[in-house]
Amino acid sequence: MRSVLRFLASGLLTSFLFVTVAFGQGAQTGGLTGVVTDTQGAVVSGATVNVINESTGKSERSVTTEADGGYSVTLLPPGSYRLEITAKNFKQSDVTGVQVAINQTIRQDVTLSVGSVSERVEITATPSMINPVSPVMGQAINAQTLQALPLASPNFLFLLNLSSGVTSEPTDVRTAGRGTADVNVNGNRTSNNSLQIEGVNVNDFNLAHFDTVPLPNPDTIQEFKVATSLYDASTGSKGGGAIGLVLRSGSKDFHYDVYWSHRNDALNATEWFFNANGKKKGRLLQNVFGGSGSGPIPKVGGYWFFNWQGVRARNGIDPNGSSTAPIVQNIPTNADGTTSAALLAPVFGLTAAQIDPVAVNILNLKDSRYGGTFLVPRSGQAGCKSAATATGTFTCQFSSIAPIRDNQYLISYDRDMRHGKDKISGRWFWDEGSVAKPFGTDTSLTNPRLDTQWNRFLSITETHIFSSTKVNELRAGYSRFLFANIPTDTHTVAEIGSVRGNSDQFPGMYRVSVTGSFSIGTGVNDDRGTISNQYNLVDTFSMVTAFGDPARNFIATDYAAFAQDDYRFSSRLTFNLGLRLESMSFGRDKLYRAGIYDPSLAARGLNPFLFPANANLSGFTGTPGISDCALASCRDNNWAPRVGFAWDIKGNQKTVLRGGYGLYFQRLSNQNILQNSLAAPFTVQPLDNRSIPATFQLANPLAGIPPPSAVATAFIPTATRFAGLFNATTSTVNGIPSNGISTNPADVNNPAFKPIFIDAAGRRCLGYADINTNIGATDCSINLASFTSADLNTYTPYTQQYNLTLQHDFKGWVVEVGYVGSHFVGGIGIWDPYLATLVSPSSPITLRDANGVAYTLTTNTVNNEELRHQILGLSRKKGARYSSNIGFSIYNSLQTTVSRRLQKGLYFQAAYTFSKTIDNVSGSLSTDELNATRNGQNGANIYNNQANVQQNKARGDFDRPHRLVVSYTYDLPFGRGRHYLSHLSPAMNKILGDWSISGITTYQSGLPFSVTDSTSGGLYGTSLGTATLSGTCIGANSMYTTGSTTDIITHYLNPACFTTAPNLPNSAGASITGWGDTPRNAFRAPFQQNWDFSLIKGFTIREKHVFQLRADFFNLFNHPIFSTPNAVNIGTLSSFTQITQTAVPARLIQFALKYSF
Template sequence: MFPGSPNQQAEEDDFMRSALRLLTSGLLIALLCAAAFAQGSQTGGLTGVVTDPQGAVVPGATVDVINEKTGKAERRSTTSADGGYSATLLPPGTYRVEVTARNFKKTVVTDVEVRITETTRQDVALTVGGVTETVEVQAEATLINPSSAVTGTAITAQTMERLPLANPNVLFLLSLSAGTAAEPTDVRAAGRGSVDVNVNGGRTSNNSVTLEGVNVNDFNLAHFDTVPLPNPNVLQEFKIATSLYDATQGSKGGGALGLIIKTGSKDYHYELYLTHRNDALNANDFFANRAGSKRGKLLQTVFGGSASGPVPGAGGFWFFNYQGVRARNGVDPAGSTTSPIVQAIPTNADGTTSAALLAPAFGLTPAQIDPIAVNILNVKDARYGGTFLVPRAGQSGCGAVSGGIFNCFFKSVAPVLDNQYTISYDRFWRGGKEKLTGRWFWDNGSVAKPYGTDTSITFPRTDIQQNRFLSLNFTHIFSPSKINELRAGYSRYVAAQHPFDPISLQDIGATRANSDQFPGMYRVSITGLYSIGTGVNDDRATTSNQYNLVDTFSWIHGKHSMRMGGERIQYQLNRFNNFSVRGSLTFGGTGTQSAALANCTRDTNDCTAFQNFLRGRVTAIQSAFGDPARNFVATDYAGFFQDDYRYTSRLTFNLGVRWEGMSFGHDKLFRAGIFDPSLAARGLNPFLIPEKVNLAGFKGTPGVSDCALKSCFDGNNWAPRVGFAWDINGDQKNVVRGGYGLYYQRLSNQNILQNSLAAPFTVQPLSSNANPAAFQLANPLGSIPPPSIIASAFIPSATFFAGLRRTAGTGPLDPNDPNVAPIFVDAAGNRCLNYGGTATDCSINLASFTSAPLDAYTPYTQQWNLTWQHELWKGWAMEVGYVGTHYIGGLGIWDPYMAVVASPSNPVTVRDTSGNTYTITNNTVNNEELRHQILGLSRKRGARYSGNIGQATYHSLQLTVLRRLQTGLYFQAAYTYSRERDNVSGSLSTDELNATRAGQNGANIYNDQSNPQQNFARGDFDRPHRLVVSYSYDIPVPKGGFMDNQLFRGWSLSGIVTYQKGLPFSVTDSTSGGIFGTAAGTAQFICSSIQSAYTTGRIEDRLDHYINPACFTTAPIIPAAGFASNPGATGFGNTPRNAFRGPRQSDWDLSVMKRFHIGERHQFQFRADFFNLFNHPIFRFPSALNIGTASTLGRITDTAVPPRLIQFGMKYSF
């Protein structure tokens, strides 16, 4: 049926109609018969049994559940024949339970806590007497969950207020639960900070977020960085459910984070607060101190206020908060610090240079020096502390010249600005049978980065983030056992990067075809030295709109507490990315300094990178043209049914199923492309474009869907979830829980986005030349096409092998000769770029493309656990258990058609367009394209696939000891002993495909690209041991003694302590895999064992070589039989992926708080927060992990957290 079927779209439309009918029918059934119990992602529940003094159940008793904050009755129910009662879909908070029954006194239980996604068990024992008499008791908070198998810990507003937070970002508290793993809190990144948490072996992209029950996940990047995030003073509670959450939550198979905003109250309350951090008490960074550099600025002031109360006249309750952040960040390595390596040059007295001065210093003649290169060296700009953009030796911030180069380190300050507003409103009608809830959140933030995001001579950039959120919730109570909740939500975020080009093309005397639109100079990168200019990915913006509608109907029927409903989420993603539109020039070199001084002047290839720059000899050019804008849309549907069946008073079964219908996004103008290898194998055009494309006269491929996949809608996603909770003795002191669940992952739009960044809509040529022509700097990009929605010169077509050519020397055209390369042509016989001809529309001409597979599907996670909860003593509980997951179908980047290894016993035979047959038995760099399983493609040219190849397993023993905040004490210790294994880990941050860091390959495969399973090893985020302790303690003062006064009363200590193993990493070799066209390989290991490769001693004494460089060498060269040499023809190294692990990490954060009570209604609070209390350097794993730089291999250059920071805060409440 695909491609080429005219019925494809009709079938998709029929499927969508069927899915909608199914969803509508499900909702109708929910309204007519049975539905849901308990709690969703934004609510909790309350259940219990009412008994008489002898312990016999009391049926027919009336139970009122009253919100203590508003004084309003949220629910009324009647106990069933077994004395049980339930209240479902309750907003988290503190409640009062009032029970009345004939011949018994009215019993009132106060301070009953209902928490998000949890069902609180509150049994009530009645006393014989008249109903006019009242017995009041205080609830004894139970930490045992006898109702479900869900794991995870809720954090209340009171606990959030006490724990130390260096930034007003509660996401830093997500890793307090067992089963979570994260780096210690790092606030050096300017802005609200980046949080990457792995939950039970899941990727960071497996985590989901709801705000007030509304899905606010980032459709663009699947990360926490852009979600709407109210400040801690706004949140009533949050919880990250880590395992076996029920069918009402779709989630994505990782942590399910639910955030709840505070409500108004029956009384007026106000508070003002201020937190300030300055330089006076901050410590200096370990590496800055080691280098003799001064402490960088990390200033921050957070201020705001809240108010709440009833609405006079109109009724209801309101809450309002404003918060502002003003910061000045001088330690952000991606924006406010930079460390270029600079070539020393001769200058005149005024600091300028000239061809006459440069020529003799670098073995050239003045006529050989490109005047544009001199202009670049002389362009004036004072942002680096001197007169010129390129620093001069001896200027402030630069070290001494050694070996012709010198190192510089510059600091500036990135101003941070943020303002956010939050409003909530709650209104009851019809005697409490109907309730309307509204939430509104508005946030504008910006960071002005003086050095962009690079660590060299880069240009400034401003990052903007804006969030909007609105939710409306309508709850209708049909009867005490039947409740319906309809929730609608809208969220929007804008993330933009605006570069500033202080140096224009005109300033340096150069030009470019698109200079009218982008006047800034191109980027210059001199290998081994510095880069100048705007980053190729620094000019982009995204606007995302998300519309959410979910309906839940709850029905309690006998022992069944059921919930049924449906959800619709519509995504709209508008973005542009002016990627590399200014052009990026790379100047590489192959010669040594001594050889180059002698030979470069004779136009040989033996030139250093800086000599090539002076001569204008560009060794690699990257550019882009086409249409940078995309407008994606997608719609998801879901239906769910959940039954919590109380089989006996001690045993509850949780039975649920969820259906997820998920869409792959498509561009409104259908600008996307995909690669079909089966067509390429038959000599047909393998690039498929959506049939509906009709732009600039360009037609799409018949039968191809809107998103270019076989189907844009994946509706075969049924997720059963079963669990149990067994209260062993019926006293809520020992509960065994367990279960199994299936969870589908809503992918971000990244795999479809990569498809859309392909010809002819966007073309990113990357040409390289080891022996380039000189004087290219005046117009290095030549006559690139003007901006257009279609790059008509680059419409992909089939590619054909047309014969051989020599790249060097003389002799027969033998493909086994390392100096012989293939010629590829298009259907008209025009040679393809990089193969001896000019640019044509050959598929191999496209330097890089990433294609999703035609049959892409939704990844899923299997979760299971078996846990035991035990009440240690009053208010204290312990949970120990086994938790496991299995992740299937995660996105990974690979080349399934990688070149095969040829040999005399296994030759590769190819035929050219003239009918000539060639037999390949040697493996050379040049014949990789002929050995590639899809003739005409090449991994070294950038062909790759983003397929569902990811698999992961996770097993863990988890132990938690918990005391929720009560009588001035909160304590939680969470220990995880785990093992996570996968073949690709995905990106630790930013997005699902592209973000990697040295020593970790993210979503990419190391070594053999055609066999993802050989990559199976420790995952990038595997931490076998992790302990995190959080606590808060009000220091008691003896009553009646000399300390019983304002001076000594009201003191408390709070803190977070973390101990954990470091992250795994690999040692790589950029020359590895030469015969396969890939540089994604590991090094050759030559020591006796992995353990022997670690150096010994204190970490501080091993920073230059955490591992021993002598244990590694380059991958072996594969010889070419009959030829003297086979340059670059390497195989893969033998070092396993992630064989090594970074240093252990420990971190202590502490808060000291003092409260002053002024009368009955006023309170003043002062606090001091200490982060990295003992100023102990917490190191990351090495950043230099490629053996190409053996002198720095294994060097640790960064810490995981800043040095000790101290901030002070105050709050006035009344």
């Protein structure tokens, strides 16, 4: 369960303008500027410009033109405005339909005619997408366009990838729940994007992704914009995309909408891999329904808006296919399907007394969820092979429905006070959703769970007008989310004859794993609704039990201030100058339950663990002088300059050259510090591993473990010292090595011998005492340094942005061409810079044990890796690694956009990006910045030699050299009032008129990937290497498989082109491999194209009553869009570079209705 509370107010985030600002806008407002002239071209000073909101009919601002005829109006809510311009001896000019966009200043020049002020000249504004006064890049999407485009889920974030410079996977419409949009903007990580709703920061401090942010549905959104480059000093905390969203407000007239959309599996095509394997398509049923209303409040005053939306769905499968577990042995049973210790014992060479009765109880649990009588399936039941064909091994396949439920509400209120001098605005958003997970991970029989997420959002804004040139906006915001995975247990520990100390709070069963087979009990689930399992009964008994206080209370406080001025050098040239202070703190636990390890201390033979000095728990005190976050400094004060320009080359707002430079610091997520909370003694994992336990374990597996609020003193880390060798192949007697202790220092080069390590008290360490892994002290740092420790000197990463672009308006069609680049420095990456070194007779290592005996290493073995590790007392085999600021990236791109604002029924945008991203650590594509989710990375970010991060330099994980996205909406020119068939009768018009289409088409390169080798790096205690080139294939292009689609997806790359890592010289024993030589990300997944399309029919019932029917087609032409190969490990030839998934589903159809009145 995670809970985050954010509160932004003037005391925390100060955003006062320190100088007079000409055109500065926040992330949620826009502005107007222009010059008033007469018909001869002379400027008109002293003219009054009254800005009226056409939705409410109220004046938002009234300003006077300056000596140069110019005027500017800032902090305007996005929407449509009317300008009333009056001046002595001139006719009044009224300009209607002036569209103010979010985070953009619109230029509207006006020409006055000589005459009486009582005379009026009506002018209709011609919207232009040219921005002549700002260097900010990015496109705004208004409510009309947002609601017209095909949207796979009621999640506006899925439209973030319409802009140039943005890359992402095609939207997958199958995922249960609200879905998650992960985008990379101008070469930045997915965790480097920010989201503001109504100017309030709603980012997830824990993960830095958009999986938990508030998601108002499209009918509640007035406008949103993705600023992709050179956004001004009012926006900070991230250097990727800055997304600003404005919610709808009330209106002067009453308006109502009700809507409903529906999709089901009967309308869908069958998945490509389902067809290929002869499987039926899965069940899918989804309904989205809701309504909106707005209007004035006659007696109270002001304007209101309200929306409610509900989602009800039943998602039967993850359509990417089933998953499999290792093939294992069947279960002997009685006639009624039950089993017993007597039946099991002879099969596995045991006596009945040696079989744990709790295990038998688990096998006999009655449960029909898998279509049979028992929780653990039996042969012959539904989904499993019959008994006649299931001897020895069998596979079962099951499916179930995942119910989805969501309700969300939005209330908006706006009111003018003190004759328009003050305006109060409020927004309240409330959302509660849940997704049921009927199954667990691929090889588990876990109990089901319910994933819930609640969002609460409140924004209150007070705008005060001091004068026509001085405006103050005070904004307070509150955003909170609560995310929980709630076990919906159907079986309890008591039911299987077991006990647990906290069973009154969590009565469900333990998660018990049979190695290489299946797991049962509450555990981590995923989105799959179809699983394929193969089952066994008995294996080596292995139990890993974690304990400690799971609750953490992290807190971080940021401060920010900025100064900004948009300086108008002339009517054609504007400079944007800004400076932002970002004072960012690293998260800390209020109870100081966190620790790191300092390699320099271990190198000196000292205890490397450091804990906050303020830690004072029962039986434990912190390290003097260590900060509350355990880092060298808990706060970074960062200065971020921004400078840009916009040059209206001819002064006619048709051709604009824009460019600039900006520095942006990234607010790191809490994951970096969260890993430190996994340090012992706050979280420890004692291991029990016995082939035949001396006593039964399942009846009370956590016996003797202290309660969560206590610290286990046996796991408080102490220094580790080398104390000799023992023969790892020698048997033991009563846990004591029998003639296994070596007295010959030369045995350090014998692969049969392992080092003995002792703790500060001289006791042998667990795992380093003898071959019985259950014997030994538990406080040794070499064992406890098994998590990812944050670097002591962690600092705030930053991005440098720079661009130069040219915009030109061709009669309403805007073409933008430009260079956009970025340089990211200090990205968090996971590595072990102190990997073991290689020895030889000519390059030996000599060290002494605790008794002063010298040992000279001249031969490399797997068992002496701990002694060859550069920091004696740490080991990569035990999991020691670091998260440090080792990441960098360089992004260069040519970006071209052709666009047309929605006008006369047509909106169009084509965004093409030709780019190259080079980095050494890409972070995760879909989760937090520490997770390495690419195949073969095994939880780390660096391949091969960890000490040389430069050798990892290659195309980034999210690099797509070519990407074209075309989005459009078009009212077909047929029917009454349109270009063709304008004289249709009303009856025929209901058939042939009021048709519209919309769509999104994407063409893009596939993602790069690496070929790995799980056998590599054996002598380094790890397996993070790439494969070795066999020499039989010349050039990367010759390594791709050609032929039929089946041939290509079976082995996307030719296995003969690669081999496993060779054994290294001066080595002895097994697994003595080095690194491969295949470069990182040397290969690229298949090219992708996707077409989403909507057909819309409108019916006018009577004035202001409109009924709309639409059909949305996702993956219109049913192209299989293949994902990156799944298995990239050359060590598994049978599945090497197989493609078993599609990135988007087969064609999916959705119908929708909407009634507006």
